[in-house]
Amino acid sequence: MPPRRYQFGRADEATHPDSMRATLAEFLSTIIFVFAGEGSILALDKMYKDTSATPARLVMIALAHGLSLFAAVASSVNVSGGHVNPAVTFGALLGGRISLVRALYYWIAQLLGSIVACLLLRLTAGMRPGGFALASGVGELRGLILEIVLTYGLVYTVYATGIDPKRGSVGTIAPLAIGLIVSANILVGGPFDGAAMNPARAFGPALVGWRWNHHWIYWVGPLIGGGLAALMYEYMVIPAAEPAHPTHQPLAPEDY
Template identity: 75%
Template structure:
């Protein structure tokens, strides 16, 4: 259907489709954060002495863990919720008119709860290892980290639009989860040494809450939301022809709800 903007109807909040979509976002985000943060803790357990920085090999392993797990997470929920697994992706699709405000709020709550649940389980399963989360490394300013998050999340959400939303995507839709996983892994190789390369407020929030590490945390909300929103607006209004009727990443609730 064409893009349109809506707050969402009251009965959408209790409709089974909304519940299924929110549940799928919760589980998918749990899968992604568990593997992503878990890879950081695992490498710390195996290799890292206290106070040393991430090595090149560890960075590659972390990037691969995030790429693989996001590919799996998006694949598990793409046909149910649209495969957002990220509040910034949801924000981009909201600004693009692909999802109602009410559905977006449902997704945000599910994504944040999924991230917190995954980190809690990790802390329990690793004998109370404190989650690492994200922070700007020494010698890198907060504004530099903010710019990195904006640019990296722009690339992520632009990739989501190009492979999962664009009506001209054709066969690209089948590789959307793979492309989304690849861009996250590639961006971690770029931004990891500087600010950890979150690109996902939920991915940052879960470890920050459970590990109680809030240093520079605002960057991992403002940056991804700005980058994701900008990508959604640019792709919607400068790339997708307005006259084409097309399928959406996550449709608004049907009119007969």
């Protein structure tokens, strides 16, 4: 586990092969996640004329997001750390686990990955992405607070299972834990605001489908929630001094 540090980035980091591989991994894993997540919604709209929210529909969407995120994180965790989410990257940046240069690369890759996934859905399914919006009767403040709380839980789970130097063997189930918390949070927040917890997940459908209602909530909420979770875990849970004889395997240098 690299020590906590805040830095802009090494002089050669912008063109280093490790940075390029990590950025590509974030781009491809985001495509996997958004294509399956948004695609599950379009598939249900294709299968059923009635697109109103039902328990079965909510469970299927939550399951699709959880499984696809599990696969996306697992397939990129050894290369980029498996962020697949600008809010996770922001939390890692605030926690001193990633440089600013690497964070900027990740953000660009995640947003582009989401856009490409939605363009592929538009091409293959021939349907306009639905995007995220507040449900009827849900005000902007409540939607914002909900996104903060949901994303806090997600990033806290990422820290506990993927970043904490004391995580030990728990690190092997990090992708599964992350997928499960996303599914659980969708079951909670889906009927209210869609439960994005991920600015990139919201941005691709909004751009390709051109649906911008309340879009700012899906940026501000996740970034605040992710930042709070990272700072609290870094400075209140992780010890100031690393253990003298750690019993776990450290992350690779490019991870977080």
